[in-house]
Amino acid sequence: MATTSVMGGSVRRREDPALIQGRGIYVDDLQPVGLLHIAFNRSPVARAKIKSLDTSAAKKLPGVIAVYTHDDVAHLGPLVAQVPIGKLRPLLAAGEVNHVGEAVAMVVAENRFQAQDAVDAIDVDYDILPAVIDLKKAASNEVKVHDELESNIIHTWTYHGYWAALGLEDLGPKVQAAKDRDDAVVVSLEMTNQRLIPVAIEPRSVMAEYNPGYSTFTVHSSTQVPHALSGAIATTFGMQANHVRVIAPEVGGGFGSKLNVYNDEILAAFAAKDLGRTVRWTETRREAAGSTIHGRGWIGTATLVGTKDGEFLGYELDAIADMGAYTQNFTVAIPLLGLWIASGQYKMPVSWKVDCVVTNTMTTDAYRGAGRPEAIYYLERVIDAFAHEIGMDPFEVRKKNFWQPDEFPAVMGCGFALDSGNYPAAVDKLIEVSDYQGLRQMQEKARAEGRLIGIGVGSYVEVCGFGPAVLAEIGFSWTSYGLPASFNGSGLVRVNPDATATVIIGTGPTGQSHETAWAQIVGDGLGIPMEDINVYHGDTRDHPMGIGTFGSRSIAVDGTATYQATQMVKEKAAAIAAHLLEASADDVVLADGAAHVAGSPEKSVSWKAIAKAAYQAHTLPEGVTSGLEAQSTFSPGNATWPFGTHLAVVEVDPDTGDVELLQYHAVDDCGNQVSPMIVNGQIQGGITQGIGQALFEDAIYDQEGNMLTSSLLDYILPTATDVPSYDLHHTVTPSDVNPLGVKGIGEAGTIGTAHTIVNAVVDALTPMGVKHVDMPLRPKRVWEAMQKARA
Amino acid sequence: MYSRSFEYVAPASLEEAFSALGDDSKVLAGGMSLIPLMKMRLFSPGTVVDIGRISGLDTVEDAGDHISIGALVRHATTATNDLIATHAAALGMAASLVGDVQVRNQGTTCGSLAHADVAADQPAAAIACRATMVAQSASGTREIGAESFFVDALTSALRSDEILVALKVPKAGPGEGSAYDKLGRRGGHSDYAVAGAAAWVKRSNGTVEDARIALTGVGTRAMLAEGAGQAIIGTDGSDAAINAAAERALEGVTVLEDLWGSVEYKGHLAKVFVARALKAALANAG
Secondary structure (H helix, E strand, O other): OOHHHOOOOOOOOOOHHHHHOOOOOOHHHOOOOOOEEEEEEEOOOOOEEEEEEEOHHHHOOOOEEEEEOHHHHHHHOOOOOOOOOOOEOOOOOOOEEOOOOOEEEEEEEOOHHHHHHHHHHOEEEEEEOOOOOOHHHHHHOOOOOOOOOOOOEEEEEEOOOOOHHHOOOOOHHHHHHHHHOOOOEEEEEEEEEOOEOOOOOOOOEEEEEEEOOOOEEEEEEOOOOHHHHHHHHHHHHOOOHHHEEEEOOOOOOOOOOOOOOOHHHHHHHHHHHHHOOOEEEEOOHHHHHHHOOEEOOEEEEEEEEEOOOOOEEEEEEEEEEEEEOOEOOOHHHHHHHHHOOOOOOEOOOEEEEEEEEEOOOOOEOOOOOOOHHHHHHHHHHHHHHHHHHHOOOHHHHHHHHEOOHHHOOEEOOOOOEEOOOOHHHHHHHHHHHOOHHHHHHHHHHHHHOOOEEEEEEEEEEOOEOOOOHHHHHHOOOOHHHOOOOOOOEEEEEEEOOOOOEEEEEOOOOOOOOHHHHHHHHHHHHHOOOHHHEEEEEOEOOOOOOOOOOOOOOHHHHHHHHHHHHHHHHHHHHHHHHHHHHOOOHHHEEEEOOEEEEOOEEEEEEEHHHHHHHHOOHHHOOOOOOOOOEEEEEEOOOOOEOOEEEEEEEEEEOOOOOOEEEEEEEEEEEOEOOOOHHHHHHHHHHHHHHHHHHHHHOOOOEOOOOOEOOOOOOOOOOOOHHHOOOOEEEEOOOOOOOOOOOEOOOOOHHHHHHHHHHHHHHHHHHHHHOOOOOOOOOOHHHHHHHHHHHHO | OOOOOOEEEOOOOHHHHHHHOOOOEEEEOOOOOHHHHHHOOOOOOOEEEEHHHOOOOOOEEEOOOEEEEEOOOEHHHHHHOHHHHHHOHHHHHHHHOOOOHHHHHHOEHHHHHHHOOOOOOHHHHHHHOOOEEEEEEOOEEEEEEHHHHEEEOOEEOOOOOOEEEEEEEEOOOOOEEEEEEEEEOOOOOOOOEEEEEEEEEEEEOOEEEEEEEEEEOOOOOOEEOHHHHHHHOOOOOOHHHHHHHHOOOOOOOOOOOEOOEOHHHHHHHHHHHHHHHHHHHHHHHO
């Protein structure tokens, strides 16, 4: 047996040979005969009435098959959203536009160039209205974005009131009482957690085909949620669900941006049906800033109340979160993910209020971390400011207030229980591996030489592994898409007649290495070599119902379902082996690629013999059905709660404000690890995106609503040459929410990083009196902060 | 990201290229700037004349009193060529900081100069190194001094019927040295310049006898910082002299705000990088 199929082993990614040789198949690689191409005419203005829309010249251009506007698709209604609070997005602009990039007309042409020529030939006359961009102005309702909504504030989340059914206590009075204490130290920071543009290497792409003979859709899409898309199309077109097949082939990154059903996906299906031709739209990088959801976009004030000895007495957040113009999949629900971890790793009362406001910008929704990086950023920044205020070491102040290892499961004020944790252990390990004392000595020496060295630390706790069935009651389900209520996991394991195994799962990778990790789970359970196991995903026609890849949920939920299915197959294989060995199933041991009778290893049958027997009904014992496969679903009782603490060392150039990231150390705990190398890969990517937010990325709209950063020339992403090698370590505190003891690691790196970097830069500038600099910490911002402090 | 329709011509000689050039044409060398502009439909020439197949344009040559850098010399070559390192160190340093590895392997030094981006690295170095642009057309050849080559944002002194066939840089004599330094948009040296400066100096018997300093990123074009250049001449090149010269970096310069910095910040950076480039150039001059 190959030793590589052991769970917990660092194995090479099985996906890589295809992906790094360019042999992976993405939606835009497909070349069906007679394919037509879609391009969209998009609004160049943020808010306007459409006075006139003339497509006649475009329709006459060579190669143009059709041009559609709102009237053609009005009967399909607006785009379905899972949490429909706010205004739903019209499939094509309905007499008005509300953000730059909003789709106004859809062109279908013989090739992409002709389609773009036709887009340019569409004549739209706009009656421009004042745009609502600034979040405070939006919240003031000075100008309303949508006449039909009562207010620009479409929802408010509070810590105790977010889910009335829980009957939670309002901890606001406790926080207020703490503030009123004579010995209280109250530290407040007003901070921006800026809007980001998720940039997957593969832009979104959708290809739709309709067969009027069978009345079926086949839709290929670069999506994280093929089953949700399938349900949305069936719902929109009034079809039965099994007439819509959605396939997500290789998906080149998503980060939550493909956890959405988009109007272009519905429109591609519409055009395919209307024209009886296969059509495809592939997003261009330039249009992505107006066609794919954004993330983050909060402003707010965080306040920490504590004693001068470092005891936390309470935490308060008052924030405004930008929803953009239209509500899509989860939009308004994103801050709720942050609410659940508002108290971080700390035991203290929390008072939290986030107003969700609409603006004339692209919709916001889930972007790696989704609500959680924002929540942790506010908390961990103000903790750091508090530590500086009372002159206490940032590790010490955190350790003083952690939930202690013997307090788990720890029930927080928001009603949820942290499943497991050992927060001080992770901090102790970080202090050791980073040589923290040595770093502080180095910093002292450097400061004496006039150098600006900063050391920043930051902790986080994450909520992931969605999810518990109970969450369906507050919107975490696919019911709007006509699918079952709760976010179960699913997995099917089949041992084939030749003793190879086929595994079909309900979630698919956008880079997370499902094909490797799932082969490890099944290979470990059955004793079948990894190379004999194929893992399939992303086809709604015959794959088990899957919720999708998001919220760091795959391994904890679908991984567990697959583990359960593996155990079921193993039981059946033992029964068949017992029959072949003429022994009792209870005495059969499956190990090393064969089954033997306990105590008599010489009496064995191979997997090949068992598999062969399984498919020959006449050789099976009575009561055992033929075939060797099982499917399982898993509904977790709780989410999972990974955690960790990071440390960054930076140097700031006093002349230019340029920040150099010198070192980055991290200790993360995601419970048991199925595949440690993949875990580290996820952390590396996550940290890099956190660094992106801290130092580089900024989606900027001017006050007229023009998007100033729609190309990668202006929207700066971190690259491999911009970041140091990370020093990654782990503690392992298994979860008791699932039998694998796993938690999830897709987003943890991102959630743990941005505040760590900012804490480091502020630490570097503390001797000058700088208390905060808003992200991204571009040189100009840091220099301006230094200038202000010097003045 | 799909260009408008255009004619594509790939001549085998300069003569053929000249006959294909006209009012509505554009020369394609490495394509690192032209292709994205065309794909964004910000620029749509009727004819693209690809000079990539013309032989003899991809060399750096020793031409007696100067070196000549051909139209197809890639940034990667400029960054590593010994002749350039010896005689135009600032240009080599600037080329080494352009884009990323792929861009440096594909894009050309002359292409970058002809494109005249406000934040490109090599234009400032060309001005400081006293380079001359060799512009050739069917009607002949003219030589344009680098300081008057950059006219405005994305506008050079080249006519639409001309090709920038080479860049000439005087050979460095004893006591001469040059350097380039910048702050990149993604920090450090990475990406286009928020602001940058190139300096060339000639030192003799401990005195700075001559100097030329140029800026990039701060205005609509790469330009001479005449005040700073004048200020360092006649000094001993000490830190105090360098800082005094840097203070005059903005004389006659209009600084413009952009996404990467305010007028105040970019003006400040111009001084910082004039000082840093001068210091490095003086060190190079020995």
